[in-house]
Amino acid sequence: MGFKPSQKPTKKHKKGLWSPEEDQRLKDYIIQHGIGCWSSVPLNAGLQRNGKSCRLRWINYLRPGLKRGMFSSQEEEMILTLHQTLGNKWSLIAKHLPGRTDNEIKNYWHSYLKKRSEKSEDNKLAINISNTEEIDSFMNQTTKTSKIELDFHERTEAEQVQEQEHESILPRLVFADWLPNNYSGMQNNSLCFTAAEKQQGDFMVDFGYNEGGSSSSIDKFSQEIVGDVVMQKSMLDLPLGSSNNFMDFSAVDGVYSSGFFMSNSGIYS
DNA sequence: AAACAGTTCAACCGCGTCTGG
DNA sequence: GCCAGACGCGGTTGAACTGTT
Missing domain, CATH: 1.10.10.60 (Homeodomain-like)
Structure with a gap:
């Protein structure tokens, strides 16, 4: 017989609050495989949850770039x-x-x-x-x-279509603090910078304007996408949040670069 | 200190829409 | 065109937390 993952008869799915271990499993899975079919995620990630619950947890809590804390x-x-x-x-x-x-x-x-x-x-x-x-x-x-x-x-239909195609032009956020230690720059077609890197003064120059001389991974990234992205220095200058190390930046025309694509819901390779 | 009331927020549920076969 | 499965959204619930008496 055999069922596809999504067709599997429903086991009793766990409900309620997520444990740190479950979060970690989900993160690890999505880092490795990206977002695909949610219904197959719990099985492949070894979670006793249903796909819907995983999706919700990712979107509302684990997704990169989420702000925490009070609304301004x-x-x-x-x-x-x-x-x-x-x-x-x-x-x-x-x-x-x-x-x-x-x-x-x-x-x-x-x-x-x-x-x-x-x-x-x-x-x-x-x-x-x-x-x-x-x-x-x-x-x-x-x-x-x-x-x-x-x-x-x-807005005109054309404008709305254009916006949908490029998703939002509002700031996008790059994840950092939940990736494996020492993870930085381009890796496996994903992108990440740590808070420490953000705090380096020349980072902004390298990243935003591609004027830096070092051949760091940051530079590499800069060279990759600088044609499509204009950094907003003011945003990079924002103080780091206390609870996470995400960095905010804004793309003028979305981020479409060789090898990966970023949107408000995540980073895709 | 205990009991209760009010608030917050993560998570669930149900329904509508989309998509692929 | 129909159907089933997946997805996305808004409403709701309930546990945990906080404030008040």
Whole structure:
């Protein structure tokens, strides 16, 4: 007889919180094999979970580049504004907040922003704002500072198709701190830099502008993709988060380079 | 210190959509 | 066109945590 992995009769799948060991298994598996068919992941990775659970764990917790910690006030405003425009389209909203997951945003909305939004709705009714200039000014400010696209529904179909093809042009995040020790630079068509490397001053020069003289792995990477990517120095200058060593960077036109492809959901070779 | 209430957030569930045979 | 399996999304749940009495 024999079943394909995905057709296997359902064993009792484990539920509930993930243990560090399970996380490690999943990470290891995805590092080695990339994201493919989720239903076969638990079997191949030796996990007693279903594929759906693995996918969720990866997307919401293990995926490279996730931000941890409090939402900034800018992020809050962004969520509120986008929610007014898009409604409960958490995945769409999440696309405008790099490093945040739809689940995280949804939770934050229900636990905090919803109340705040309701409050401000009440205030609006009371104050009855009539000065559209003020509103425009706020919207412009939000747009400028966050690159957010408030006219999501108004963009042409061609523009939306273009964006889908290139995914988001918003910052992408490179993973580092959960890869094996001493892992850096290009390796197996994947890409990773450590926090220590980020802190080296010439790293930014080498990486961003390809002016460095050393023949490091960073240089190699720089040479690989510098034609497609323009680094935002301001982002590289951001202080490191306390809980992870991810680095933020922004690609002007997505990252499509020989050998690998990066998106908000991961890095693919 | 204990009990209870409120909050947070990881994870599950169910449904709609997509895709390949 | 139909069907089954996989995927993605939004709603919901419940355990863990925190604050209050």
